[in-house]
Amino acid sequence: MIKINALYAGYDLVNVLRDVNIEISEREIVAVLGSNGVGKTTLNNTLSGLIKPTSGEIYFEDVLISGRDPVEIVDMGLIHVPEGRKLFPNLSVKENLELGSYRRGKPNRSKNLERILEIFPKLRDRISQTAGTLSGGEQQMVAIGRGLMSEPRILLLDEPSLGLSPLLVEQMFNLIKQINEGGLSVILVEQNVIQSLSIADRAYVISEGTVSLSGCANELRENSDLKKSYLGL
Amino acid sequence: MLSITLSLLPAGIINGLMFGAIYALVALGLTLIYGVLHIINFAHGAMLMLALYSAYFLFKVLNIDPYVSILIVTPASYVFGYTIYRWGIGKLSGGRDQNILLITLGLSIILENSALFFFTGDQQTISLPYSYESFDLGFLYLSYPKLISFVASLIICVLLWMLMTLTDLGKAIRAVAKEREGARLVGIDVEHVFAVTFGIGVACLGAAGCMLLPIFYVDPYTGNIFVIIAFTIVVLGGMGSIVGALLGGFIIGVTESVGGLLLGESLGQIGISLIFILILIFKPTGIFGSKV
DSSP: OEEEEEEEEEETTEEEEEEEEEEEOTTOEEEEEOOTTSSHHHHHHHHTTSSOOSEEEEEETTEEOTTOOHHHHHHHTEEEEOTTOOOOTTSBHHHHHHHHTTTTOSTTHHHHHHHHHHHOTHHHHTTTSBGGGSOHHHHHHHHHHHHHHTOOSEEEEESTTTTOOHHHHHHHHHHHHHHHHTTOEEEEEESOHHHHHHHOSEEEEEETTEEEEEEEHHHHHHOHHHIIIIIOO | OHHHHHHHHHHHHHHHHHHHHHHHHHHHHHHHHHHHHOOOOTTHHHHHHHHHHHHHHHHHHHOOOHHHHHHHHHHHHHHHHHHHIIIIIHHHHTTOHHHHHHHHHHHHHHHHHHHHHHHOSOOBOOOOTTTTOEEEOSSOEEEHHHHHHHHHHHHHHHHHHHHHHHSHHHHHHHHHHHOHHHHHHTTOOHHHHHHHHHHHHHHHHHHHHHHHGGGSOBOTTHHHHHHHHHHHHHHHHOTTOHHHHHHHHHHHHHHHHHHHHHHOTTGGGHHHHHHHHHHHHHOTTOTTTTOO
16 A cells, blocks of 8 residues: 655755665554654655655555655545644644545535544543643544544554553554554554554564564564563563 | 813724724734744735725726725735745745745835835825715714725624634634644645735735725835834734734724824824833733734
């Protein structure tokens, strides 16, 4: 579904990513793991078109999307739920969710909104509150909800567990699994290695800007290198 | 003496509200552009001046009533604003705010001096057949031009408020004001939204220019008189707030009018500066904070 081919990308002539190759198939959850500063967010921003790659290609169902504008990429159905949520703090929860369907227009809006409020019942009570006043967990729900309002075919989640309490982290991962089982492909970019591997089908580990390890989630869970570098075992 | 002044007070207040509505329009354009693009448009006064001249020539050459010209000059100003941002300011600035400031400053110099060259520095006024007809409220005569300006300004403010709260475009404008990257990720074309906002801001000036012409004069520097007042209104109402601009416009309009009544035309202006200083000391964020 997504094919990333020899990707180099970065900011101001410095390549953060070097020769990254990643593939994601239909209905998969693929985890992209790595600690702070290895280039995970750069990878996401390149996928969603916020930054243009220096070289290499990204294909979305055989269509070249690298170098395209975010608007076109949203139209194709690749939706990036960014780290730090990037909600519109001055707008109400409802308006935030509605803007998720900015490119889709009004036809399915109320139906999708209802579906998202069923997934996140808590947001129903907050619907007219401004997003800036919500708790971290609620904001994360709005961010994912806003992404789902775009009727994505593939959801790119950047650190969805960041800043959430352990209990909420657990819920968030269950929810991602649930969304995936509804038929959506998910790219899960995370620092939380254990939880991510528990729901992912496959995973890539990024270190120093390139893929250092990849494979099935089950195998990676037993991998001694990974245990050493991320779990301290 | 005092009793005469007091008996004129209601008339002074009403007169202030009338002028305040037009001030509000000028401030609205300024506050909208500031609230969303986070830049001060230094060419605001020059663009108001252009609107005044547009209305002036439409009247002189084609004999179109300035209040009818609102329907022509407002959309034309929008197109002018959109174009000049999208293919001028936006492109030339390379996305850096300090460049935008310099470009709008340069633009104002070009516009003012072009006006000086083509239209000369003479003050121009027009006289409408109904300029001196008025509406009797019992305690004062309200001139039709001022009444029409007042109503039209209010209508424009309401329309703008509806645009901002009820439409996707309005929500996108408010979203871009606070979170540009988030906006890009839901597929909002941020450069387009910037240009639309700039266009709407200039369109407010287009309407204001048409309404000012029958009750004021135009020369290449007229715009700046209003922009200085508009800055005070924006600070008073809160940067980026539509309701704040409207309320601030009324407060400043009434202050100026009543101040003029009590202290004389030139000393009356002191009230505006006084409000400005008090606001900066006691509530620097303005009445309505930084909401768009």
